[in-house]
Amino acid sequence: MTQQDHTQGSAAADAMVAEADTGARSATGVQGKAILALCIIWSVFQLYIASKLPGILAQLTGFSDFANIVAQARYVHLAFAIALATLAFPLFKSSPRDRIPAYDWVLLALGVGACLYLVIFRYQIADRPGLWNSSDIAVSATGMIVLMICVYRALGLPLVVIASTFVLFAFFGGYSEWVRELTNYGGSSLSKALGHYWMQTEGVFGVALGVSTTMIFLFVLFGALLDRAGGGNWFIKVAIAMLGALRGGPAKASVLSSMLTGMISGSSIANTVTTGTFTIPLMKRIGFSAEKAGAVEVASSTNGQLTPPVMGAAAFLMVEYVNIPYIDVVKHAFLPAVISYIALLYIVHLESLKIGLEGLQKRGRRIGVLMILILFLSGFIFLGVAAFLMIGVRALLEPVVGDTIYVALAIVAVLYVFLVAVAARYPDVEVDDPNAAVPEAPRLTPTLLGGAYFALPIFILVWNLMVRTESLDRLSPALSAFWATIFMIIVALTHRPLKAFFRKRDFAAEMTAGWNDFVQGLIMGARNMIGIGVATGAAGIIVGTISLTGAHQVIAQVIEVVSGGHLMVLLFLVAVLSLILGMGLPTTANYIVVSSLMAPVIVTVGAQSGLTVPLIAVHMFVFYFGILADDTPPVGLAAYAAAAISRGDPIKTGIQGFGYDIRTALLPFLFIFNTDLLLIDVGPLKAVFVFAVALIAMLLFAAATQGYFIAKSRLWETGVLLLIAFTLFRPGYFLDQISEKYAEASGPAAISLMSEQPDASDIRLIVAGPDFDTGDIRRTTIVIPAIAEDATAALEEQGLTVLPEDETLVLEEPFPGTAHFDTLGTEYDFYGDTPVVIEKIQVENDRLPKEIFFIPAFLLLAALVLIQRRRATQPAF
Template sequence: MTDTTQPARSADDMVAEADTGARNPSARWQANLIIGTCIVWSLFQLYIASRIPGVVAQATGMSIFANIVAQARFVHLAFAIALATMAFPLFKSSPRDRIPLYDWALMILGISACLYLVVFRFEIADRPGLWSTSDIVMSCIGMGVLMVSVWRSLGLPLVIIAGAFVLFAFFGGYSEWARNITNYGGASLSKALGHYWMQTEGVFGVALGVSTSMIFLFVLFGALLDRAGGGGWFIKVAIALLGALRGGPAKASVLSSMLTGMISGSSISNTVTTGTFTIPLMKRIGFPAEKAGAVEVASSTNGQLTPPVMGAAAFLMVEYVNIPYIEVVKHAFLPAVISYIALLYIVHLEALKMQMKGLEKPGRHIGPALILILFLSGFLFLGACTYGMILLRTVLDGFMTESVYGGLVVVAILYLVLVYFASRYPDVAMDDPDGPLRAPRLTPTLLGGAYFSLPIFILVWNLMVRTENLDRLSPSLSAYWATIFMIIVALTHRPLKAFFRGEGMGAATVQGWRDFIDGLILGARNMIGIGVATGAAGIIVGTISLTGAHQVIGQVVEVIAGGNIWILLILVAVMSLILGMGLPTTANYIVVSSLMAPVILSVGAQAGYIFPLIAVHLFVFYFGILADDTPPVGLAAYAAAAISRGDPIKTGVQGFAYDIRTALLPFLFIFNTDLLLIDVGPLKAVFVFFMALIAMLLFAAATQGYFIAKSRKWESAVLLFIAFMLFRPDYFLDQVAPKYVEATGPEAVELIGTAPEGDFVRLTITGPDFDTAQMRPTTISIPAVPGDPETALSDQGLTVFEENGVLLLEEPFPGTPHFETIGIEYDYYGDDPVQVTMVQVENDRMPKEVFFIPALLLLLGVVAIQRRRATQPAF
């Protein structure tokens, strides 16, 4: 690797500065202190995730062991602040070879402020809201050190955003405009700091709780898998599978980045992990430096959108959207998969335009048609495996009533068998990207590390498989057991292979322990930024709960959008990109979802749109992630450019150009929720997948200006039109027949009773806003009760009565389904009454899929025209 050593080192430095810490003390005791703290933090997280504290507490009668778990988030942040202070220099001029005195002072103050809440928890509980002087002092210290820790580990963006919200908490009441919107008159120092630090409404809120209980374990799992060799195995399998195809290294970059990105918590480290190997290969087969880096950037950022981890945002969505984890995975799956397949297609089109070839490969050549068959059959295989796991678990129920010993036996046998087969082949190791341009054979590469898939199998099993007698485990317990097994793999796979080969086990055992320790260290270092970021993001969430600040942002966006839903969505997308710049995935999601998701929901309802909550959260999440490759910040683009020696701005621009297809998806799935598999059965899900995939590939071909041959402008326009017809057939159906039957006045009540069972009825409510007294509409939906409109309304806590031909609405009672929306948003006792101005019931129309027929016929026409000009095979 003579040519790429320096760029890779520069990229690693960038990862250290952004993710793991750039300080490397020369004093051995300081270096050991950082390493030891990382190890202790990882072991602490494993301890609290297990059932050991509860067992010990029950056996000894000492509640201190159970209290450790209850107070875990305070200890979690103390570890994050300590490591941020030791591992990240405060200024560019700060020493990197030692920890200066002021950092020792900051570390002690930060740890003290966190552990103060543990040591004096009983005294604090006795004076809720009546904070003492020491409470306020420790809160000031904690907030200050936390913001410094965020600055040094993540840069200024999150500090500026969180600081702005703190200023609003103190001074927002002085603005008459903001006060009229939020009814917030300002907060005293005691009230605000107590809200932020002394309670679980701010810094130690839901975000930090999820970081403590779930995110750390998944990050640790990924770190152990990488250090044991699983990350390298992913890359080698991708090269073996796709490397011999046209533009093969770029396609392998996409696939390997998807595999590592599924369990990675950072698009930057994902870029460097796979890019160090794939970017030089891409350059050698003809990709320009900027395009090689851009392919890696687009692949790595999209990994944060791919289940099961999604940059740890999946677990936050469970809390914010209040749906089971398996539902989050289901809704996020299809957009992520078709986005990745489209990126593979874009890479293929780039290779066609530049007339590239693939890598040489020994043995039988696997053609693109066979790979496509393997890929598509992979979905059937996954489905069969899932069904098989359910059957297996059902069988095991008979002797697993209170334990999992039967399952452990099965997994242990399978692990030994896979390791035995792996020992028949050479160890999977990364080749020199400057060496001969050859792709490895698939069979020995796949079998040489197949046992690395077992911990992932266990993770998926525990998260998704459920039988009558055994429920799915929580995400935290699932990650815990998967991590425990990953530790076993890291410690034993090398000695076992040495044993099966008849070699000495001593060196292999030592290397296994090194992998284990390195995984503990890397997992903790990767969590530093996430730990302090979730704490700082809690400041934003706490400010919103204290002041209603999101209403101010919503008012501004609403005024600019002027009620136009498309302008609103574009504004939110741009603001999500801006807010997401320079933030890690987890903090990114917390910030954009807290600020932007309520805006889409409220303004959309006023415009007559009822968006599913998960669709809105995925919308803002997608654009927050795309900030990772958006200039001028785009940290992943800078990391890729450091490896490719290209221009980072051009790399970011090209990466975003590749990601246009990803930026398109949120605008589509928020209107066509079939893409999120909402209320879609298994057979229809397969149909939706294939049609959406065709549409996405056509969109990619149109944006690249190349389909079967180089496209003329009108052909690209036609391809875009066909893609839109396949993505949004309901738009064309709406032009032919109205989507809803509408009624007002007394007829509206009768219309409610005509809706069939299982459908929803839409009610447009208009009344004076509680804060501004201005008349505004909003739209809600209620389940239909066929033939009984009064029951349909009363079941939702709605009381409607007619007066002079107008349907008036009484104030819903607290605790009823719509109290949190229309109940607190309208003034029911003003001069203008709250009315039900319109009722809509879904119309009985022909299937929207009918419009797929003309779209596909039009596509055949484009194919026929372009085939005459084709100068090379399409694959």
């Protein structure tokens, strides 16, 4: 690739990011300054409502609106998003890029006015809940239309089509007899539907937009400030320094740097361009084809959206939708993400072996694979030791000084100044030219220490989110992001002048450069949020339609009929539909759409087939496949961005990227059937064991997909690798073939069997009865914990009342608010001629441990290693 080709490719990729994420219009003069000013004001507003300033100002001035604006923040948030989407994204391809036409100013006024109407007239609206007047309906219709136009501008047609389909269903779905029978929905009037969508918090201004307002913006702003200050480039350079000299080093560095930037990035496309601009030309330089170079970057960047702590901001939505603490979301997502990334590194290594590639030249001593592993693990050890020391210092000082927050701030300040002083001794971590005549991997020590202070804001973020102490509760995600962003602002403003001070150079010039970084970070944070802001509003339409009509039941019914009740067919259909629904959507909207539509399908239809899994596993399943849409042709926006840089074919890049991501597509099926992978009810020692076995299994699966292990694999060897991987992932499958998993009983015998179970062990109840809507007999499975020697108490604890009649266990309707009311109370007709009964109960048999099958699997692996070693023509590493 020539310098000109690289420049053109980077420009095309940057244009794609602007088109998809930040806005393709570059207005000049006063109009351009107005866009920038609006971005800055939006960022400052979000910091203001996240802080304690509103309450302080209200108390000092006696003017309550300083504090009231926080309660109205989501309306103002969407107003900013609509305004910037209108100004920054041209409506048509032929629309001017250098100025804002008059019709856009009209649309801006209508959209912002529709949002602020809910703020200005909030008291009058509160006095007439559900009784919307003509002004309310006119404003709602206007707001909905402008919002859809903004979604089209910022994100294209996919989300507009999906949201419009659901709006049409709300208005006309009641005309279908089948829909009426299935959902009891008879259609909606214009007033009722528009009021539901716009005038209350069930639709556009629902949970998704609320999370965007309080959490997502702050995390996106944090990432923008970190990248603008130089943290993103530091991630890339550290990855190149650590892995660049290894076989296929630039590709491995691409994987690592994309993981690091992806953890805090909200966009697969932006992640692809940020790291790919540097790594893709290097990969091509050492021998990767254009398509494979782009595919490695695409697979790395899309997987970044699956990696805690941010997960493309979906982690915070999961907190609301699954109703579990944030720390649990991170815990459940951690193991699959790490396994997936290590497997991708291995795939890159196998590709390098097949092509016979080498790494970059590097001055000084090279780092071996073992040392890299030690360094990688030492990063986690360092964080653990730092957390332990902070907890210890707080425990020692709390009895003396009381609140130790100021002590913690002082420690962080001293540590920051010290790390900047150390960094000042080394050259700045500059952005290198990937097309340099003789590209070299930088040395690790000066690169790592030259920007180590960038890790401090991330440490503060993770500390507040996940560690803190027992006596001091963890901060909410919003407050954690706020304080991390405040510290990141301090870093952006001061790291340049501080280094100039220690180097005795021009202090004033570096002060100006730091201020520019801060301002540009505010602007980029807001521009990166435009698409997310309007997308969460539009996704709220889908959620609102489901709450208004029960539309998810229709989708569940269709999938149930098509799958024929077969569990694997059901999961495959949901996976495919999640891929389709996720095409062309940003991560946040992607998760809202696929989780709202597909997660209830797995829960409902799966329970009828006997599949009962934790809700977080279901949400992770659909989220994984929704994210994989970013590299799946024909849409695959991340693949198009990578191809723009590599100058390769975007369809081939997407196909190759999905080929690399097959290992990621396998994981959701695995953790649906083996929730140990999500660390659900798994202790520390077992977690280490699960990680080790699952990692080996995934590496073997990756080797099978690449047709190369120690040497090029024969067809039967590939089959053996797949068999070993399957055995390690699902040893219970083979145990089920030789020993019944469950003991079953019905009628009075079921009560006796329940009483024999130890405390807290799982009891599966298979419930059968007439469907509330259709009257057809349907079955579902629920799980309750046992209470030793008291089956009745175990049932009553879950709000279930059972009346034995002859040999039948008749189930009474559960009361609202009890554990299984949503599963049973709203789905079954308890007052028909046919009773709802507990058909049978199932409890796990006492069997051999399923891990016994690991022994033959590892023996088979050892035999395969011995066979392939004879044909090996080069070292494995």
